[in-house]
Amino acid sequence: MLSIISLSIFGILNLFLGFLKSRQVLLPATLLFLLVALVLNSLDWNDQALYFSDMLRVNNLFVNFSAIVLVTSLFVVGLSRTFGGDDEHTHPAEYYAILLFSIAGALMMIGFENLIMLFVGVEVLSVAMYVLTGTDKRNLRSNEAALKYFLMGSFATGILLFGVAMIYGATGSFKLGGIATYVEVAIRYGSVSPLLYVGLLLLFIGMLFKVSAAPFHFWTPDVYEGAPTIFTAFMSTVVKTAGFAALYKLASVAFGGAYGFWAQTMAIVTVLTLLVGNITAAYQTSFKRMMGYSSISHAGYLLLGVVANVSASPSAILFYSLAYSLATVSAFGVLMVVSEKKLYEGGADERYEAFNGLAKSNPLLAFVMTISMLSLAGIPLTAGFWGKFFIFSAAVQANLTSLLVIAVLMSCVGIYYYFRVIISMYLKPSDENPVIVSNGFKLTLLLTTALTLLLGVFPDLVKNIF
Amino acid sequence: MLTLVLILIPLLVALVLLALRGGAVKRVALIASLAELALAVYVLASFQPDTTSQFSLSYHWIKSAGVQFAIGIDGISVLLVLLSTLLVPLIILSTFNHSYRNPSSFYALILFMQSALVGVFVAKDAFLFYFFFEAALIPIYFIAALWGGENRIKVTFKFFLYTIFGSLFMLLGLVYLYLQTPGTHSSLLTAFYGLNLSASQQGFLFWALFIGFAIKMPIFPFHTWQPDTYVESPTPATMLLAGIMLKMGTYGLIRIVLPIVPEGVQQWGLVAIVLAVIGIVYGSIIAIQQQDMKRLVAYSSFAHVGLMAAGIFSLTLDGLQGSLIQMLAHGINVVGLFFIVEIIFSRTQSRDLTQLGGITQNSPVLSVFFIIMVLGSVALPLTNGFIGEFLLLKGVFTYNTWLGIIAGTTIILGAVYMLRMVQKSMFGLQTTVTEQFTDLNLNEILVLAPLAVFVFWIGLFPNGFLKLTEPAVAELLRAMK
Numbered sequence: 001m002l003s004i005i006s007l008s009i010f011g012i013l014n015l016f017l018g019f020l021k022s023r024q025v026l027l028p029a030t031l032l033f034l035l036v037a038l039v040l041n042s043l044d045w046n047d048q049a050l051y052f053s054d055m056l057r058v059n060n061l062f063v064n065f066s067a068i069v070l071v072t073s074l075f076v077v078g079l080s081r082t083f084g085g086d087d088e089h090t091h092p093a094e095y096y097a098i099l100l101f102s103i104a105g106a107l108m109m110i111g112f113e114n115l116i117m118l119f120v121g122v123e124v125l126s127v128a129m130y131v132l133t134g135t136d137k138r139n140l141r142s143n144e145a146a147l148k149y150f151l152m153g154s155f156a157t158g159i160l161l162f163g164v165a166m167i168y169g170a171t172g173s174f175k176l177g178g179i180a181t182y183v184e185v186a187i188r189y190g191s192v193s194p195l196l197y198v199g200l201l202l203l204f205i206g207m208l209f210k211v212s213a214a215p216f217h218f219w220t221p222d223v224y225e226g227a228p229t230i231f232t233a234f235m236s237t238v239v240k241t242a243g244f245a246a247l248y249k250l251a252s253v254a255f256g257g258a259y260g261f262w263a264q265t266m267a268i269v270t271v272l273t274l275l276v277g278n279i280t281a282a283y284q285t286s287f288k289r290m291m292g293y294s295s296i297s298h299a300g301y302l303l304l305g306v307v308a309n310v311s312a313s314p315s316a317i318l319f320y321s322l323a324y325s326l327a328t329v330s331a332f333g334v335l336m337v338v339s340e341k342k343l344y345e346g347g348a349d350e351r352y353e354a355f356n357g358l359a360k361s362n363p364l365l366a367f368v369m370t371i372s373m374l375s376l377a378g379i380p381l382t383a384g385f386w387g388k389f390f391i392f393s394a395a396v397q398a399n400l401t402s403l404l405v406i407a408v409l410m411s412c413v414g415i416y417y418y419f420r421v422i423i424s425m426y427l428k429p430s431d432e433n434p435v436i437v438s439n440g441f442k443l444t445l446l447l448t449t450a451l452t453l454l455l456g457v458f459p460d461l462v463k464n465i466f
Numbered sequence: 467m468l469t470l471v472l473i474l475i476p477l478l479v480a481l482v483l484l485a486l487r488g489g490a491v492k493r494v495a496l497i498a499s500l501a502e503l504a505l506a507v508y509v510l511a512s513f514q515p516d517t518t519s520q521f522s523l524s525y526h527w528i529k530s531a532g533v534q535f536a537i538g539i540d541g542i543s544v545l546l547v548l549l550s551t552l553l554v555p556l557i558i559l560s561t562f563n564h565s566y567r568n569p570s571s572f573y574a575l576i577l578f579m580q581s582a583l584v585g586v587f588v589a590k591d592a593f594l595f596y597f598f599f600e601a602a603l604i605p606i607y608f609i610a611a612l613w614g615g616e617n618r619i620k621v622t623f624k625f626f627l628y629t630i631f632g633s634l635f636m637l638l639g640l641v642y643l644y645l646q647t648p649g650t651h652s653s654l655l656t657a658f659y660g661l662n663l664s665a666s667q668q669g670f671l672f673w674a675l676f677i678g679f680a681i682k683m684p685i686f687p688f689h690t691w692q693p694d695t696y697v698e699s700p701t702p703a704t705m706l707l708a709g710i711m712l713k714m715g716t717y718g719l720i721r722i723v724l725p726i727v728p729e730g731v732q733q734w735g736l737v738a739i740v741l742a743v744i745g746i747v748y749g750s751i752i753a754i755q756q757q758d759m760k761r762l763v764a765y766s767s768f769a770h771v772g773l774m775a776a777g778i779f780s781l782t783l784d785g786l787q788g789s790l791i792q793m794l795a796h797g798i799n800v801v802g803l804f805f806i807v808e809i810i811f812s813r814t815q816s817r818d819l820t821q822l823g824g825i826t827q828n829s830p831v832l833s834v835f836f837i838i839m840v841l842g843s844v845a846l847p848l849t850n851g852f853i854g855e856f857l858l859l860k861g862v863f864t865y866n867t868w869l870g871i872i873a874g875t876t877i878i879l880g881a882v883y884m885l886r887m888v889q890k891s892m893f894g895l896q897t898t899v900t901e902q903f904t905d906l907n908l909n910e911i912l913v914l915a916p917l918a919v920f921v922f923w924i925g926l927f928p929n930g931f932l933k934l935t936e937p938a939v940a941e942l943l944r945a946m947k
Contacts (some may be wrong), residue, residue, distance in 0.1 A: 091612055379604070380597045392638065396645050412631045419623065427611055427619050463530045 001058050003041040003066060004107045005346055011100035018093025030077050030096045037103075038070045048243075054175065057113040064318050064466055065110040065245040072237045072325040073103050078444035079333045080230050093394045095135060099234070102128030106242035115164045115174045115203075118246060122160065125242060126153050129235055133227040140412035145226025152219040160206025166177070166199030178256045183257040189349060193259075200255055200262060206252065211243035213303060214276040217296045224292035225350070228340070232288065234334035236295040237325035244302050251306050252316065252365070259309055266307045271406055278410040282417045287335060288350040290417055291328070294376065297414060298324050304407055305391045308398035315466035322462065323455065324382035327375035330448040334369045337437050355421055357430020365435060366425045368445045373418040375452045378411055383455035386463075396465035438451055468509055469521045469537045469588050472547065473581050475502045476554075476749030480577035481572050481599070489893040492562060495573035499555035500579070506551035513544055515934045517941040519590060527594075532644075536590035539937025542753045545790055545931060546587040546717055549797045550710045552920075554580045557705045560805050560913045566613055566700070566814065575605040579706055586714050592640045595722070596633070601713060603629055606706055610699035618698045620887035625695040629681055632688070636678030636718075639671050642728065658726045659945065665729050675723050676738065682715035683771045685738075696764035704760070708767045709801040713793045716774050720786065720942070724778070728946040735779045739865065742779070743873050745772030748877035756888065759807045762887055766843065766880065767800050773876055777858035781946065785861020786939045791931055792854025795842065795865075799851060800841035802917040806832065809910060810857040812892065814899040818825055819887065824896035829905035831864045833892045835914040840888050842921040844881045850924035 010033035017029055044058050071334065077099070112118040124263040130153060134146025168174055170193040171182035186192040209216040224232045255262060271315025277297030284290040298320075307318040335350065342349035375384030388411065395404050411436060438446075455462060479498035481826040483491055513520060522538030537549060538651035548703070558576060566572045582605070585598030585633030603626065611622040644653045646661050663671065681688040696704045724731055731738075756762035774792050809832065810825065811817050838849075845851035855877065863870030924931060 132703060195795050380600045389637075389641065392641055393645060396638075396642055404638060408634045411634055415630050416627055419626065423611070423619060423623065426608070458528070460530050463528075 001044060001049075001056060003037045003044070003070070003113075003320065004056075004104050004111075006040055007033070007037050007100050007104040009108065011097045011104065014093055014097040014100060017053045018091070018097075025315070026092050026096055027077065027080070030100070031074065033100060034070055034074045034103075038067065038074070041070060052117075055114045055117040056108070056341075057255075058111060058177075061249075061264070061291070061314055061318075062111040062243075065321075067108050068241050068318065068322050068325060069103060069110070069278055071237050071322075072329060073099070073234070073242065075329045075444055075448055076230065076234045076237070078447075079329065079336065079441060094275045095132065095188065098131055102132070102234075103238065105240055109242040110245040111251070112246065113176055114199050115176075117159075118250075119161055121163060121242075121246075122157060122206075125239060126157060126210070129153075129231075129239065132231040132234070133223060135393050136228045139226075140225040142228065143226075145223045148226075149223045156209035156216070158402070159202050159209075163202030163204075164197045164205060165440050166195045167203065168199075169193075170196035170199060176249065179254045180257060183255060187257050195259075197261060201265070201276055204262065204266070207243060207247045207327060208269060211240055211247060211299050211302070212296050214272040214296060215269075217273070217276065217299075220296055221289050221292040222345075223287065225289050225293070229288065229336045229350075233329050235315060236291070236332075236337045237328050240295065240299065240302075241325060242336065243322040244299075244306070244317055244321060246304050248314060252309055252313065256309065263307060263309070266303065267400070267403060270300055270303040270307055270403060271466070273297070273303060274410045278413040278417075282413055284417070285352065286350050286423060287352050287354065288339075290352075291331060291335075291399065294414070294417070295328070297410065298376075300410070301388065301391050301407060304395050304400070304403060307403070308391075308400060310394050310396040310397045312390065312394045312397060315463065316387075316394045317388050318466040319383075319385035319459070319463060320377045323375060323387035323452070326448045326452050326455075327382075327384055329371040330368050330372040330445050330452070331376070333441070333445050333448075334365050334372070337435055337441070339366065340437055352424050353418055355424040355427075356428040358425040361430055362435040362437070364442065365437065366426045368449045369425060370422050371449045371452055373421055375456070377415045377418040379415075381453070383452045385456060386459040390463075467523055469699045470523050470537055472502065472505060473537070473585050473588070474768070474807070475505070475581075476577040476584070477581040477873045480497075480574040480581065483574040483577065486570050491569045491573050492558070495577060496555060496558050496898075497747075498577065499551075499558050502580070503551045503619050505554055506547055509539065510544065510548055510585065510934075513934065515541065515937055517541065518531075522590070523853040524590070527591075531591045531593075532647075532846065534591045535653060536593060536654060537588040537594070538590050539588055540792065541935045542717070542720055542942070543587045544934050545794045546713055547584060547936075548615065549713065549794050550580060550583045550587065552916075553705070553709045553797055553801055556801065556908040556913050556916060557702050559909060560705070560808070562704050563907070564908045568612075572609065572613065573922060576702065576706070579605040579609070582878065583710050583714070587682070588663070588716060589855075590655055592644065592655055592658060592722075595655070595718075596637055599636075599718075600630075600633060602711060603633075603715065603886055606703060606711060609703040609706070609907070610695065611817055613700040614703070615698040615700075617694070620690075628688075628691040629889045632678035632681035634678075635674045637926075639674030639678075642671065642674070651744070655721070655726075661726070663727065665733070667800055668727040668730035669733050672723065672727045672731075672734050674725065676719075679715040679723065680738075680741075680775075682718070683712050683775060684715070684768065685772060686741050686748055689745065689749075689768055692768055693761055693764045697758065697760050698765070701804055701934055705801045705804050708764070708804065709797040709818060712767070712771055713797065716771065716778060716789060716793055717740070719775065719778050720789070721860065724781070725942060725945060731779065731781070731946075735781065739776045739779045739862070742772040743862075743869050745880070746767065746776070746876045750876060750883065753877065753883040756883075757819045758939040759803070759810065759819060759822075759887060762819075762883060763800065763807060766803075769876060770796050770843075773855065773858050773862075773873060776873055778859045780861035780865035781943065782861040782864045782945060783936075783940060784857045784864070785937060786943065788854050788857025788861055789930055790935045790939070791924065791928060793850075793855045794931065795850035797922075798917050798920045798924075799839055801842045802835070802914060802921075804845065805910075805913060806836050806839065809873040809906070810822050817898050819890040821897055822891040822898055823894040823900060824892075826913060827896060827905050828900070828903040831906045831911065833888075835906070835918055836892060837888060838918045838921055839914075840884045844884045845877055848922065848925045850921050850928075851927040852883040852925060883917055 079325035108121030281293035519538035
């Protein structure tokens with residue numbers, strides 16, 4: 001709980017640090033702030049309590065999800081040395097501040113006990129993301145992406161709020177506990193208010209939009225492609241993790257009693273998400289856009305964990321989010337340095353071809369990218385494999401056989417598009433000069449890669465905690 | 467402990483090789499693989515032919531999931547451990563006349579591959595087995611894709627996707643089995659053997675597991691990746707694929723499918739045998755049509771592995787024993803044949819039977835070795851192929867006479883395509899490309915001579931090998947009943 005307060009204070013501090021006009025201070029300061037928040041977060045371990053007039057629930061699930069969000073943010077900030085560059089018109093202090101505020105929003109989404117808190121968290125996170133998407137001010141794509149994200153996002157938030165209102169109308173409560181009690185009793189006596197079902201659907205639609213599940217995914221590829229890569233990395237990891245934490249809590253804690261009602265709907269959404277995400281990703285020519293669709297497909301696997309709704313679900317979702325975040329951050333990190341060196345149609349080259357011959361020009365980056373792709377594809381001895389393993393195990397326990405078969409088939413499609421990058425790097429010739437990266441950048445990438453491999457060999461290291 | 471050393475030697479040396487440069491790489495790789503072979507021979511010599519798992523080691527790897535790092539050698543794995551340690555030094559030696567660019571990665575990948583292959587054959591835990599099964603795929607993919615022929619990228623990608631597709635279903639089957647185990651779950655294979663599964667569960671598990679292995683071997687109709695991959699890969703990779711890797715599929719049938727889902731095998735065994743027998747005839751007929759020697763040997767390998775699968779599903783002692791000894795024999799023969807094709811290609815730049823001829827006039831030594839390998843491959847009595855094919859066909863006959871008769875055509879068809887290849891390349895008039903043909907050099911003889919020795923050794927004294935495996939196979943069949 002202290003982590004949320006501290007992040008908000010640090011965000012304001014960061015704004016004042018901007019007066020120093022020194023870029024050298026901002027990055028280490030932000031890293032330090034995040035580390036402090038991470039330590040404060042771990043102090044909440046085994047603390048079972050409600051805070052802020054019962055608006056926020058701190059438990060181990062909250063600590064775990066928050067830790068994933070904070071660690072991922074640390075890596076994203078570690079990779080962020082380039083943004084702004086030497087441009088007069090950029091405002092790094094503001095970016096870092098907004099980043100910290102949005103993480104505070106993510107933590108609220110994870111810990112909410114009251115639907116109002118969920119709404120506040122979603123808004124804090126989303127508004128920050130709208131701004132960050134548009135930070136590449138003179139890039140038309142970035143502007144378009146920000147506007148698109150804002151319009152679609154506020155529409156979805158509206159739907160979410162509408163759902164909250166209806167649920168309040170039906171249950172007379174904003175609190176998860178109160179809602180759960182109502183659902184249980186009402187279903188037992190067969191006296192469920194239709195408002196509840198409508199509200200539940202609207203609430204889920206709002207959340208599914210945030211985690212970019214099909215058919216609410218149309219904004220994702222455009223926004224991911226238009227946003228500066230560093231924020232795409234942030235969006236596809238932190239936002240997704242927080243979104244799934246919230247969705248899991250809604251589905252399992254508040255509406256666990258109505259499983260029979262939402263399971264079918266969510267199963268259909270899962271299948272659609274898996275199919276749309278994977279099959280469309282296979283047809284992309286731009287790597288960055290492929291990563292956009294791939295993030296949709298991973299939302300599909302995570303949804304599988306939500307739909308399973310067994311006792312193993314939360315730890316499976318946690319592990320999957322962690323594995324996915326680590327791999328995605330390294331992939332976008334490599335993309336950042338590779339694409340900015342090359343030009344294509346007047347912008348950074350973000351096609352698969354940009355990676356041609358990277359194994360020769362920079363073997364380290366190629367290795368980092370390979371491990372990241374293997375992990376996303378779910379190849380054994382990477383963290384991604386165990387993520388899929390735990391999710392599939394949960395689904396087997398819930399007897400979701402047909403969903404599983406689709407998920408397995410789609411993993412095969414996933415291997416196809418992830419391996420295209422590996423083929424480009426190792427098997428295609430390149431005429432480019434070596435790609436040079438700074439030491440801090442290298443260190444961050446090596447850390448994410450090492451963690452991916454370590455968790456691939458010893459998943460117990462974190463599985464015991466989750 | 468020794469088993470772990472067998473896995474670690476190639477793995478650690480491979481890491482060392484990545485740091486080495488220059489001519490030393492080849493020699494270090496060869497020495498490491500010879501050390502590995504020496505250790506394997508020691509293990510073989512002290513192996514007790516009974517039903518137990520020996521040289522075992524078990525360590526709780528992932529406690530929360532009940533996954534153990536459990537390895538050991540028993541009667542079913544012993545010959546395959548021998549196969550994968552025997553062939554790798556010969557494969558490495560066979561590359562000495564050829565310089566591959568970036569040799570440190572090349573030889574490191576071969577040794578990584580060997581480590582994973584040994585791991586597959588000694589794993590006693592289902593998920594450990596699966597890891598090694600997949601881990602073997604990555605190095606061979608890169609060897610084939612980096613040093614292969616013109617179409618390598620497309621062809622090897624197809625191979626990769628195909629096999630991953632199969633193994634994902636296998637994984638699903640293993641996860642399902644794992645969740646059926648009582649208590650806190652265990653993924654030990656022995657824990658899977660005793661599960662009480664209903665007939666319908668076994669039926670669907672049979673297909674989930676079978677498809678993974680069927681693609682690896684490959685069995686008709688899952689074979690379409692195979693000929694192109696064999697042809698486009700550099701010859702050392704082809705040898706690894708055909709000599710050792712396809713045995714992962716047949717081994718998996720014996721180790722995983724038969725004991726875990728015996729009722730599923732009862733239900734669907736006939737379908738599997740029919741597919742395998744179709745593969746035998748179909749592969750042989752295509753082989754007869756081939757002009758490209760490498761492609762011809764590739765199809766012959768497809769036909770042979772069909773017979774191994776048919777023998778396994780016959781569920782007879784003869785069929786299983788035959789398939790185990792045939793895995794060893796086929797590995798030896800096919801590596802010899804691919805090497806000879808490579809020798810001919812490196813001197814004439816041609817593998818086309820219409821352009822070759824009369825090689826024997828300049829190189830009698832080569833033709834002697836070639837004929838020995840071919841005779842082993844067509845199962846002439848007193849050669850290694852005879853023992854395996856005889857037992858296999860006996861097993862299939864016991865299962866079903868008609869299928870036995872159809873499978874028996876492999877002997878005739880095999881002789882047709884193999885002898886046709888010898889006749890067209892070795893005999894007849896010399897052509898423009900074979901006029902300057904030189905006979906084998908010392909390196910090449912050093913590769914072929916041990917292979918030829920094994921062709922006759924297994925052919926003349928099969929009992930020593932069969933005795934090693936018999937108790938374990940008999941126990942397996944008893945447990946299935």
